[in-house]
Amino acid sequence: MQTPSIHRVLDDLLNQGTLPLDEVLDRHFSPAYRQRTNGQWDDRRAFALHARKLREVVAVARIEVLDELRDGRRYADRHRVHITKRDGAELLQEVYLFAELDADGRFARVHETTLMLEGTESDREIGNMK
Numbered sequence: 001m002q003t004p005s006i007h008r009v010l011d012d013l014l015n016q017g018t019l020p021l022d023e024v025l026d027r028h029f030s031p032a033y034r035q036r037t038n039g040q041w042d043d044r045r046a047f048a049l050h051a052r053k054l055r056e057v058v059a060v061a062r063i064e065v066l067d068e069l070r071d072g073r074r075y076a077d078r079h080r081v082h083i084t085k086r087d088g089a090e091l092l093q094e095v096y097l098f099a100e101l102d103a104d105g106r107f108a109r110v111h112e113t114t115l116m117l118e119g120t121e122s123d124r125e126i127g128n129m130k
Contacts (some may be wrong), residue, residue: 006079006097009109011061011063021050028106029106030108032044032108033047035076037112038112038128040126059086063082066079074098074101075098078096080094092118093115093119097112
């Protein structure tokens with residue numbers, strides 16, 4: 001089982017735009033992946049739409065892992081994502097994440113809550129945009 005790292009996942013998703021999105025998703029997320037962000041559930045297909053939209057909007061992201069815990073197939077962290085959008089706007093999100101991993105160490109299910117620390121009101125739902 002690979003050791004998960006939200007830093008690696010977010011860097012691949014947001015900063016490594018030359019990596020094909022399908023390859024990134026296969027590497028880090030199980031085929032049956034489900035995610036609940038701020039109360040909204042998405043399956044892997046909907047999450048792929050979200051990731052694709054983020055790649056269109058985000059120019060660069062700096063990921064700051066504040067706390068990270070692993071226990072078998074359970075993973076939890078608190079991280080901040082400092083985002084510079086392609087239009088030059090900047091925002092800062094803090095994320096509280098609890099996850100279950102599959103047998104290969106990929107994310108199978110994630111529950112997360114996001115808190116916008118800096119940015120405009122229009123950026124508040126960046127965690128759910130599609």
